[in-house]
Amino acid sequence: MAALTPFHYRHGNSLLHDLDARFKIVLMVMFSLSLIHTSFPGLFSLTLLLALLFHRAQIPITSVIIELRYFFVLLLVVFFLRLISTEGDPLVRIPWVTLSKQGLREGTQVCWRLLMVVLLGFLFISTTRISAIKMSVQQLLAPVPLIPEKRMATMMGLIVRFIPVIFQKTHAISDAQKARCIERRKNPLYRLKALVMPLMRGVFQDADKLAMAMVARCYHENQPVETQAAQKSDWLVLICGCLCCLILLFI
Amino acid sequence: MDLYGIVNKNAVKEKKSASSREAIITIEHLSHRFSDQGVGLDDVTLTISSGEFVILAGPNGSGKSTLLKHLNGILSPTKGTILLKDRPVSEDLQRARRMVGMVFQDADSQIVGETVWEDAAFGPQNLSFNKSMVQEKVQTVLETVGLAHLAEKPPYLLSGGEKRRLAIAGVLAMDPQIIVFDEPFSNLDYPGTCQVLQQMIQLQQNGHTLIVATHELDRVYRLADRLIIMHKGRLVKDGAPKTVLANAAEYGLKPPFMHTPVPERNPWQP
Numbered sequence: 475m476a477a478l479t480p481f482h483y484r485h486g487n488s489l490l491h492d493l494d495a496r497f498k499i500v501l502m503v504m505f506s507l508s509l510i511h512t513s514f515p516g517l518f519s520l521t522l523l524l525a526l527l528f529h530r531a532q533i534p535i536t537s538v539i540i541e542l543r544y545f546f547v548l549l550l551v552v553f554f555l556r557l558i559s560t561e562g563d564p565l566v567r568i569p570w571v572t573l574s575k576q577g578l579r580e581g582t583q584v585c586w587r588l589l590m591v592v593l594l595g596f597l598f599i600s601t602t603r604i605s606a607i608k609m610s611v612q613q614l615l616a617p618v619p620l621i622p623e624k625r626m627a628t629m630m631g632l633i634v635r636f637i638p639v640i641f642q643k644t645h646a647i648s649d650a651q652k653a654r655c656i657e658r659r660k661n662p663l664y665r666l667k668a669l670v671m672p673l674m675r676g677v678f679q680d681a682d683k684l685a686m687a688m689v690a691r692c693y694h695e696n697q698p699v700e701t702q703a704a705q706k707s708d709w710l711v712l713i714c715g716c717l718c719c720l721i722l723l724f725i
Numbered sequence: 726m727d728l729y730g731i732v733n734k735n736a737v738k739e740k741k742s743a744s745s746r747e748a749i750i751t752i753e754h755l756s757h758r759f760s761d762q763g764v765g766l767d768d769v770t771l772t773i774s775s776g777e778f779v780i781l782a783g784p785n786g787s788g789k790s791t792l793l794k795h796l797n798g799i800l801s802p803t804k805g806t807i808l809l810k811d812r813p814v815s816e817d818l819q820r821a822r823r824m825v826g827m828v829f830q831d832a833d834s835q836i837v838g839e840t841v842w843e844d845a846a847f848g849p850q851n852l853s854f855n856k857s858m859v860q861e862k863v864q865t866v867l868e869t870v871g872l873a874h875l876a877e878k879p880p881y882l883l884s885g886g887e888k889r890r891l892a893i894a895g896v897l898a899m900d901p902q903i904i905v906f907d908e909p910f911s912n913l914d915y916p917g918t919c920q921v922l923q924q925m926i927q928l929q930q931n932g933h934t935l936i937v938a939t940h941e942l943d944r945v946y947r948l949a950d951r952l953i954i955m956h957k958g959r960l961v962k963d964g965a966p967k968t969v970l971a972n973a974a975e976y977g978l979k980p981p982f983m984h985t986p987v988p989e990r991n992p993w994q995p
Contacts, residue, residue, distance in 0.1 A: 688837060
């Protein structure tokens with residue numbers, strides 16, 4: 475079960491695997507920000523780029539789609555809300571609701587952007603070791619005042635470490651509910667609530683146990699910080715990434 | 726693999742008599758009340774000698790885990806004291822946590838590393854050991870628990886028995902003198918149980934003091950020097966396993982097969 479969960483680091487030797495995690499974080503943030511103003515040609519180009527990167531990182535896209543199925547439900551809700559709330563040239567008239575061309579366009583664009591942001595994060599997690607994420611967050615946040623960078627780094631590292639465990643728990647709860655015929659309930663909100671409540675309870679209980687286990691193994695925040703040095707290739711990828719972001723904004 | 730084949734008392738090195746061992750844990754009048762006023766522990770007094778193998782048995786909610794969490798200062802007592810080699814736990818928590826390694830019931834929630842190696846290194850890194858020392862410790866403990874060949878594997882892909890052994894490696898890397906196990910056999914299949922039992926035998930042979938909290942007596946009682954039964958936060962029986970087992974059922978514990986009053990009868994039947 476755990477092996478089928480894609481939200482974890484996958485060992486590999488692609489360009490993304492070798493890239494400094496700090497540069498990956500910066501690039502992920504830049505691409506996510508540029509997505510705010512990206513239109514259809516840009517979204518299409520980024521989709522192609524991500525497909526290439528997924529292929530190079532040897533991440534099976536089918537398992538990604540399967541694991542993101544609940545996210546697709548959320549996207550569907552966002553799409554529908556955009557569709558009915560955006561005014562414009564009428565496309566279909568139903569009593570009380572008018573679906574417009576602009577709504578269709580807006581809904582598709584927003585959902586596509588959200589999907590791209592999630593896939594960027596997915597790619598980052600799949601190609602970056604937790605220790606590298608922790609180290610990078612710590613180094614990137616060090617100059618920012620009033621932020622406890624070591625604590626933040628530990629928290630982020632643990633969140634990423636526990637994503638596969640949370641997925642396993644979700645599968646287990648979902649299977650147990652299927653065994654009790656949850657699928658006969660047609661209300662998606664009821665089903666979501668039935669899944670989320672025990673899941674959250676379990677996650678919080680596990681977080682408590684984890685904190686206790688860390689204390690028992692003498693965890694403290696004042697460990698010496700390991701440093702990493704950027705290579706020429708990291709800077710080259712960053713420059714290329716910046717250019718790509720600019721292109722996305724202008725096409 | 727034969728579960729009882731590995732539990733061979735003759736294989737365990739000859740133990741020193743209890744009277745000649747020094748006290749490693751001394752608990753005096755320990756009481757613990759939870760914030761909802763529930764009683765966790767009620768006036769527990771106990772001495773455990775160095776190198777002893779002690780089973781702490783009792784039904785769910787009897788206070789076993791609460792007692793264990795006091796040994797390394799995860800919980801603080803409402804009343805009473807705990808001494809580790811004559812020094813109170815509260816005086817130096819880091820010393821207590823180095824001295825008492827704790828293997829929790831749920832191995833999944835105590836594994837923090839991305840790989841087996843990183844998880845075993847977590848404790849030594851917290852203790853600020855230098856890199857080469859961390860490397861050496863991790864290599865040694867992974868070889869001890871037989872996981873050296875899985876050093877680069879993500880922990881969540883390990884089997885139940887392997888995860889429990891990794892949890893043991895994680896505490897061994899901190900050089901503890903006492904190792905406490907909280908329900909070490911829960912959710913383990915037969916091979917997993919055998920692996921953990923083998924590990925316990927090895928640890929005792931290496932001179933560690935072992936305290937095992939469990940209600941599954943039949944798996945481990947042959948290894949132990951001493952069996953303590955807890956009931957409603959109190960220590961109600963303490964002695965050699967063969968003597969104490971006769972009263973196990975009175976306190977909601979399933980006696981092992983050979984200790985049931987009518988051997989033909991299924992001991993799981995009420």
